[in-house]
Amino acid sequence: MTDTQQQSPQARATARIIAPVRHGLTQAGALAVLAGLIWPAQAACIAWVISGWAAGDTALGRTALGAGLFALGGLLRAALDARAGALLFEAADRTIARERAALIEREIRAPGPESSAAVAALAVQKLPMLQPWITRYHVAMTRTRVLPLVFLVLAFSQSWAVGLVLLVAGPLIPLFMALVGMAAEQASRRQLDEIGGMNDMLMDRLSALLDLRLLGAADRAAQDFRDRAEALRDRTMAVLRIAFLSSTVLELFAALGVAMVAVFVGFSLLGEIGFGTWGGQMTLAQGLFLLLIAPEYFQPLRDLAAAWHDRAAGISVVAELDALDAADRVALIGTGAATAPLDGPLSVDLHGAAALPGRAVPLPSLQLRAGEALALTGPSGVGKTTTLAAVAGLVPLAEGRVMVCGQPLDADTADAWRARLAWLPQVPHFPDVTLADFLDPRGTGADPWAALDLVQARHIVDRLPDGLETRLGESGGGVSGGEARRLMLARAVASGGDLILADEPTADLDSETAAQIVAALTGLRDQGRTLLVATHDPALAKALDREIAL
Incomplete structure (x- = not known):
């Protein structure tokens, strides 16, 4: 002692x-x-x-x-x-x-x-x-x-x-x-x-x-x-x-x-x-x-x-x-530092079980290649979000392995791998910055309008009183739920990530707005982006290339 x-x-x-x-x-x-x-x-x-x-x-x-x-x-x-x-x-x-x-x-x-x-x-x-x-x-x-x-x-x-x-x-x-x-x-x-x-x-x-x-x-x-x-x-x-x-x-x-x-x-x-x-x-x-x-x-x-x-x-x-x-902890993989993207053709191979503090969640075995769009479906609690987190290196594995770009996802590759990812969370969140800064997550100074046009969100910004200088509330005050999702999707596009991880992108949306989000995601796939989507939405799952039911 x-x-x-x-x-x-x-x-x-x-x-x-x-x-x-x-x-x-x-x-x-x-x-x-x-x-x-x-x-x-x-x-x-x-x-x-x-x-x-x-x-x-x-x-x-x-x-x-x-x-x-x-x-x-x-x-x-x-x-x-x-x-x-x-x-x-x-x-x-x-x-x-x-x-x-x-x-x-x-x-x-x-x-x-x-x-x-x-x-x-x-x-x-x-x-x-x-x-x-x-x-x-x-x-x-x-x-x-x-x-x-x-x-x-x-x-x-x-x-x-x-x-x-x-x-x-x-x-x-x-x-x-x-x-x-x-x-x-x-x-x-x-x-x-x-x-x-x-x-x-x-x-x-x-x-x-x-x-x-x-x-x-x-x-x-x-x-x-x-x-x-x-x-x-x-x-x-x-x-x-x-x-x-x-x-x-x-x-x-x-x-x-x-x-x-x-x-x-x-x-x-x-x-x-x-x-x-x-x-x-x-x-x-x-x-x-x-x-x-x-x-x-x-x-x-x-x-x-x-x-x-x-x-x-x-x-x-x-x-x-x-x-x-003094509590038992499981450290995340990598340091979270900015680094150059991981080299090699994009690919994901997942086998094993992700370990969360206190319990282990079984994950599906999957293979994903560049340009594919894969849907993870199943009831709440079966591990869809956990699978996305495991692919991003945010959840350590109790057993099995995750291979990304032909290399093991570990402390040496996690930060470089995450540099190739874009995350679309289930609940939109907007920090206290202007939309221009929000749509440029890597601080490159790139023009955000191309990303907005790609997801059909230009009109959302145009009708805001201050345009790209607008500061939305934390949960997107001033825009609807569907518009907030499209702005989040535009951010994912602007980040330049090869693989977009989307968690329930159409949840709680009406059918018309959900269809717009589905169209934006399939448009990204047609542009060459790779998608891994966790969803309850049959229409979204059907619009993607493959479906894995957990």
């Missing part, structure tokens, strides 16, 4: 999240402590001015000097807090961006057993929960280590009785905070598990929505989703209940401590209490100073108590990241 594995979850989380940005957090903590140390000077200014008023000194100079020093302290505190906040949020943004980039890149290159919904929930919903931990907890802990001790020394310097009250009341807050924190961490972990489970269920139901409607199970699916949403609500409320309960308890101790100081100071100034100071009667200036610093003595402890829940949530997120790191 390695030293890292022997560490506690808290130590591993700190090493992973806090250690890389500790320098910035230390700077922010120091600035926050300096800002907190200004308050006693401001409190002394207020006590000095008010005690002068009580003594009959109403000169404007004393008041103006006190007010000026107080305002100067306030501006300095604001500047220090602003700089500390900038350092903290910069560290949080950098940490979240680093973890998200590592997570996404690893899942792309070496998928694990977690579903895409669970990974998306972790990247989008859970990783941002690290921000409060980074921006609040470390600074709160730093302030708690310094400021209460300073305020306690200042309180003892004026009144041993007030110092004793603070000394007794203060430690009760971190004691109860630690007790409540253990329950908060468990509740946060259960909440995160429910978020991931709900995302898994949502993606599963959406992918099977058509089947659910055909089977009359839509109401049951909706009820299942309501049940999971209610379970998530319950677990979220459990976290909030713990947070509110702990906050109530801690605020109670802080309020009692401040109230006891106020009562003691009040009766001392009235002359009812003659003890508690280091000699003589308590003055008004002393009493005001003690009343002003007493709440600030508890404030760092209260901030730490609030940030404790953020820490618990952050550690739960890191535990999930660690579990995902």
Whole structure:
């Protein structure tokens, strides 16, 4: 067992999240402590001015000097807090961006057993929960280590009785905070598990929505989703209940401590209490100073108590990241780097079974030569899309082989082979770039109109308000489903790929639009392109040269 594995979850989380940005957090903590140390000077200014008023000194100079020093302290505190906040949020943004980039890149290159919904929930919903931990907890802990001790020394310097009250009341807050924190961490972990489970269920139901409607199970699916949403609500409320309960308890101790100081100071100034100071009667200036610093003595402890829940949530997120790191993975073939296309006449020979994380999917044996158009048909789940992915080198094989251009498809040939491919996904996706850039995936600067004409899509671009400078929404806002498919097909043509892999290109389209897509695909075949198409559409399968039923 390695030293890292022997560490506690808290130590591993700190090493992973806090250690890389500790320098910035230390700077922010120091600035926050300096800002907190200004308050006693401001409190002394207020006590000095008010005690002068009580003594009959109403000169404007004393008041103006006190007010000026107080305002100067306030501006300095604001500047220090602003700089500390900038350092903290910069560290949080950098940490979240680093973890998200590592997570996404690893899942792309070496998928694990977690579903895409669970990974998306972790990247989008859970990783941002690290921000409060980074921006609040470390600074709160730093302030708690310094400021209460300073305020306690200042309180003892004026009144041993007030110092004793603070000394007794203060430690009760971190004691109860630690007790409540253990329950908060468990509740946060259960909440995160429910978020991931709900995302898994949502993606599963959406992918099977058509089947659910055909089977009359839509109401049951909706009820299942309501049940999971209610379970998530319950677990979220459990976290909030713990947070509110702990906050109530801690605020109670802080309020009692401040109230006891106020009562003691009040009766001392009235002359009812003659003890508690280091000699003589308590003055008004002393009493005001003690009343002003007493709440600030508890404030760092209260901030730490609030940030404790953020820490618990952050550690739960890191535990999930660690579990995902340790999961068994199957790396994709190749590096994904741009390279020259693979030499040789185009050919595909597939034999064997593609291995997916957790299960093996049998694939058909097939042979495909340049200029041919082959349809893969069969019910959902039999491996049509997996076959396309295996031919593209995106799914490693458990056994058997894939030969491309007369060579084995392996780490040495995968990137060069993919340079000869064009992919037409089942669901159109448009990145946030102009259509001109979208239709030039390899960045060659070639004229896209030839590809648009080949798939009969020129009129689609012509009617867009900005033509080739248009930016469509992620799912193709502004164009119909069939038009989006034809734009995707134009992109595949413009990429120059010899082999076009098309996954359900006519799915969910009306008969007229589907016929247009079929005509565009057969036109590409007539132009010399090779097609491998996964489809449920009998008309499309019939229009191609051969069909393999899985």
